[in-house]
Amino acid sequence: MERLMALAMMEIGETRTIQEFHGKEEVKRHLQDLGFVKGEKVQVVGENPSGMILLVKGVRIALNRGLASQIMVA
Amino acid sequence: MSYVIALAGNPNCGKTTLFNELTGSRQRVGNWPGVTVDKKEGTYKKNKEILIMDLPGTYSLSPYSAEEVIARDYIVMEKPDAVIDIVDATSIERNLYLTLQILETGIPTVIALNMMDEVEARGDKINAEKLSEILGVPVVPVTARKGKGVPELMAEAVETAKAKKAPKKLPIFDEKLDAAAAKIKEALDAAGEADSGWKAIKLLENDEKVAERVSAELKSQAERIVADSYGAGADLEAVIADQRYQYISRVVKDTVKKGRTGHVETRSDKADKILTNRILALPIFAVIMYLLFACTNSENFLFLGINSPGIWLAGVVETAWGWVTGLVEGLVGNASPWVYSLVIDGIMEGIGAVLGFLPLILVLYVLVSFLEDCGYMARVAFVLDRIFRRFGLSGRAFIPLLQGFGCSVPAVMATRTMESEKDRKITTILCGFMPCGAKLPIFALIVSTLFADSNQTAVTYSLYIFSIVVAIIVSLLLNKFVYKDETSNFIMELPQYRIPTVKTIAMHGWEKVKAYAQKAGTVIFVSTILIWFLSNFNIDSFNGNNAAANEDGSIMCEMDDSFMAGLGNVLAPIFKPQGFGEWRPAAAIVTGWIAKENVVVTFAQLYDEDVSPEYLEGYFSQYSPEELEELGFEGGTYDPEAAPDIYSESILFEGGDENALPTLHEDIPTKSAAYAYMVFNLLCMPCFAAVGAMKRELKTWKELGKAVGVQMLTAYVVSLLVNVIGGLFMN
Numbered sequence: 001m002e003r004l005m006a007l008a009m010m011e012i013g014e015t016r017t018i019q020e021f022h023g024k025e026e027v028k029r030h031l032q033d034l035g036f037v038k039g040e041k042v043q044v045v046g047e048n049p050s051g052m053i054l055l056v057k058g059v060r061i062a063l064n065r066g067l068a069s070q071i072m073v074a
Numbered sequence: 075m076s077y078v079i080a081l082a083g084n085p086n087c088g089k090t091t092l093f094n095e096l097t098g099s100r101q102r103v104g105n106w107p108g109v110t111v112d113k114k115e116g117t118y119k120k121n122k123e124i125l126i127m128d129l130p131g132t133y134s135l136s137p138y139s140a141e142e143v144i145a146r147d148y149i150v151m152e153k154p155d156a157v158i159d160i161v162d163a164t165s166i167e168r169n170l171y172l173t174l175q176i177l178e179t180g181i182p183t184v185i186a187l188n189m190m191d192e193v194e195a196r197g198d199k200i201n202a203e204k205l206s207e208i209l210g211v212p213v214v215p216v217t218a219r220k221g222k223g224v225p226e227l228m229a230e231a232v233e234t235a236k237a238k239k240a241p242k243k244l245p246i247f248d249e250k251l252d253a254a255a256a257k258i259k260e261a262l263d264a265a266g267e268a269d270s271g272w273k274a275i276k277l278l279e280n281d282e283k284v285a286e287r288v289s290a291e292l293k294s295q296a297e298r299i300v301a302d303s304y305g306a307g308a309d310l311e312a313v314i315a316d317q318r319y320q321y322i323s324r325v326v327k328d329t330v331k332k333g334r335t336g337h338v339e340t341r342s343d344k345a346d347k348i349l350t351n352r353i354l355a356l357p358i359f360a361v362i363m364y365l366l367f368a369c370t371n372s373e374n375f376l377f378l379g380i381n382s383p384g385i386w387l388a389g390v391v392e393t394a395w396g397w398v399t400g401l402v403e404g405l406v407g408n409a410s411p412w413v414y415s416l417v418i419d420g421i422m423e424g425i426g427a428v429l430g431f432l433p434l435i436l437v438l439y440v441l442v443s444f445l446e447d448c449g450y451m452a453r454v455a456f457v458l459d460r461i462f463r464r465f466g467l468s469g470r471a472f473i474p475l476l477q478g479f480g481c482s483v484p485a486v487m488a489t490r491t492m493e494s495e496k497d498r499k500i501t502t503i504l505c506g507f508m509p510c511g512a513k514l515p516i517f518a519l520i521v522s523t524l525f526a527d528s529n530q531t532a533v534t535y536s537l538y539i540f541s542i543v544v545a546i547i548v549s550l551l552l553n554k555f556v557y558k559d560e561t562s563n564f565i566m567e568l569p570q571y572r573i574p575t576v577k578t579i580a581m582h583g584w585e586k587v588k589a590y591a592q593k594a595g596t597v598i599f600v601s602t603i604l605i606w607f608l609s610n611f612n613i614d615s616f617n618g619n620n621a622a623a624n625e626d627g628s629i630m631c632e633m634d635d636s637f638m639a640g641l642g643n644v645l646a647p648i649f650k651p652q653g654f655g656e657w658r659p660a661a662a663i664v665t666g667w668i669a670k671e672n673v674v675v676t677f678a679q680l681y682d683e684d685v686s687p688e689y690l691e692g693y694f695s696q697y698s699p700e701e702l703e704e705l706g707f708e709g710g711t712y713d714p715e716a717a718p719d720i721y722s723e724s725i726l727f728e729g730g731d732e733n734a735l736p737t738l739h740e741d742i743p744t745k746s747a748a749y750a751y752m753v754f755n756l757l758c759m760p761c762f763a764a765v766g767a768m769k770r771e772l773k774t775w776k777e778l779g780k781a782v783g784v785q786m787l788t789a790y791v792v793s794l795l796v797n798v799i800g801g802l803f804m805n
Contacts, residue, residue, distance in 0.1 A: 025280075028311075029138070030134075030138040032315040033133040033134035033136070033171065033172075034168065035167070035168045035171070038312065038316060040319070045346070046347065046350055048350055048355055048456075048460075049352060049460045050457055050458070050459040050564070053568060056168075059165040060342070060567065060568040061565065061567050062452070062456040062459075062566050062567075063564065063565055064563055064564035067564070067565065
């Protein structure tokens with residue numbers, strides 16, 4: 001298995017799977033409600049100084065950079 | 075028999091569109107439509123016995139932000155007869171996550187598969203019958219925007235509500251989880267708790283709100299059950315989420331046929347590449363904001379030398395109102411002086427002053443709702459997140475602040491979508507700084523009178539920028555000294571771009587006109603009479619002194635001796651440093667707290683007197699003969715006959731329109747004072763309606779007092795600085 005890396009390090013067009021989340025419990029729950037569950041594919045479709053636009057379960061979701069660096073992918 | 079049917083679903087899945095389709099014009103929505111943050115009820119237009127409840131969007135029944143709590147509490151505690159769960163079929167997997175949770179509550183449910191047209195356009199197929207078979211509830215494909223499938227949906231919903239049939243239990247969880255849930259349910263049942271099945275799952279999920287509602291005894295019992303099968307402190311939340319999603323992917327596999335595999339780049343993706351581009355995003359946003367403003371309030375529209383649509387429409391309304399006033403004048407011409415004064419100087423003048431600005435506000439509002447409806451707002455919030463974060467706010471704050479350009483009341487309510495309490499409190503305060511539609515008339519009036527020789531559009535535009543700069547500085551200060559919590563993360567779904575239908579935009583516009591007419595006819599109408607009364611009467615009106623003193627026996631008094639003058643004179647000294655320390659401007663500020671339009675109403679009444687020959691002589695006596703000649707007096711000698719024309723064309727009024735108040739400069743003598751006056755009205759406490767909304771969001775009087783205190787202090791200090799610093803170069 002590949003080493004874990006922060007989602008924030010991914011590049012546009014790249015697809016990886018979500019592994020873990022290092023952050024507050026309620027944020028984790030909200031992310032799960034939005035489809036960020038372990039093993040789920042996540043693709044980076046956009047990036048700008050604010051953060052990244054991700055494709056999860058066919059839905060575009062924007063996250064700020066700080067949050068994106070708390071999500072670990074492989 | 076009447077039924078209550080609630081509309082639930084993810085944010086932005088089309089609940090309100092469906093709600094409007096179902097209820098037609100009978101809806102009881104807020105005065106200013108926008109992001110749904112509160113529940114709204116209406117009756118089904120084809121059967122008045124059926125009450126439809128529109129709920130704020132939510133991703134889950136374990137709420138994250140304040141408006142999600144409203145949706146959850148309604149479904150779980152109020153128990154509608156049926157829920158229509160609206161599923162955005164274009165992202166069915168994610169949407170079904172909420173569906174499963176709604177089904178768990180045991181409330182009779184119908185699923186509306188919305189946006190089926192877009193699914194078909196993509197070449198995908200969803201087998202609704204199969205989905206209904208698997209989930210055990212009716213599934214109706216609809217396209218709410220076009221009203222397609224809506225009658226069928228309602229027929230199913232009514233049937234379901236009548237049958238009171240709870241959805242069947244679905245094989246979502248594995249045996250181990252089911253067994254744990256069953257044990258907790260048993261304990262809950264033994265304690266006589268209602269909705270035990272649903273609460274059992276929520277307790278497993280570690281839902282704090284549900285845990286608070288059951289006894290400590292039950293809570294620890296549930297914890298023991300979890301510990302027995304999963305080990306102490308196990309995090310079942312992730313397990314449950316995972317099993318739900320796995321179940322959903324099985325369901326989707328059986329019911330959805332993808333036309334193409336993998337993600338196909340949509341038009342939205344292409345648009346996003348430009349609109350959220352790391353370099354272009356901000357310039358594009360700035361241009362859009364400028365266009366918004368130019369369409370509304372520019373006398374040189376896009377530098378074409380023509381009036382903007384807003385100004386043009388305002389002219390039309392003014393002409394029409396002038397005509398109506400003429401008619402009314404004919405009717406009351408022979409009435410007693412005080413009736414004439416009330417009707418013409420009070421009501422017609424006051425309401426007219428406000429009504430003339432309706433077109434500006436309407437144009438602004440329609441454009442903002444276009445931006446909201448097309449999907450751009452979410453992007454702007456995201457793009458601005460980085461900048462907002464520097465000032466200690468999340469980009470989400472942009473949406474309430476922009477709504478604040480229309481009206482503070484929905485703006486303050488929209489702060490609910492922010493999950494951090496600190497962000498909510500700060501944004502609530504900042505909303506009051508925004509140049510809302512009702513403040514626009516104040517700016518327009520003062521600018522056209524006291525900045526007649528300046529670039530009026532630029533002056534007005536600068537106030538918009540000013541409000542934003544002040545908001546930024548205050549946010550920084552509040553973050554540093556008052557509210558020191560963490561800024562919330564930015565997590566937002568970016569919806570598909572959609573071109574709003576003419577129908578929705580027209581409806582928004584119409585709602586707006588209606589709300590404005592209502593406001594003009596109620597609050598402002600009553601205020602107008604009140605202001606007229608306070609400005610024309612005093613104690614001596616009622617003890618016979620005025621009647622004895624006045625030649626015509628009128629009980630009215632000179633405005634300078636009126637109640638209003640009394641009030642204004644108390645406050646006026648406070649504003650001496652700001653340069654407008656006279657009773658009339660000071661009193662107008664106070665009337666503005668009832669409704670900001672009242673500032674204009676008050677001015678229209680207080681500065682309504684004609685410019686008398688004596689006044690003109692006094693005014694021109696300040697000029698030397700050379701200056702008089704320059705102004706247009708032949709030979710440099712004062713000529714009473716030419717004076718009125720020269721006065722209205724004098725430097726002060728060059729380019730001034732019929733709105734300009736000829737004597738306003740007596741009280742607000744300099745440009746810096748005029749700007750300070752606008753700034754004070756811009757930043758000080760908003761109208762009482764907005765303060766009420768602030769109280770609802772901030773909950774306690776103490777927090778409200780703090781917020782209003784910050785607004786007042788900011789207004790006072792900033793307007794003072796404007797007059798002092800502006801005085802160095804403006805005058």
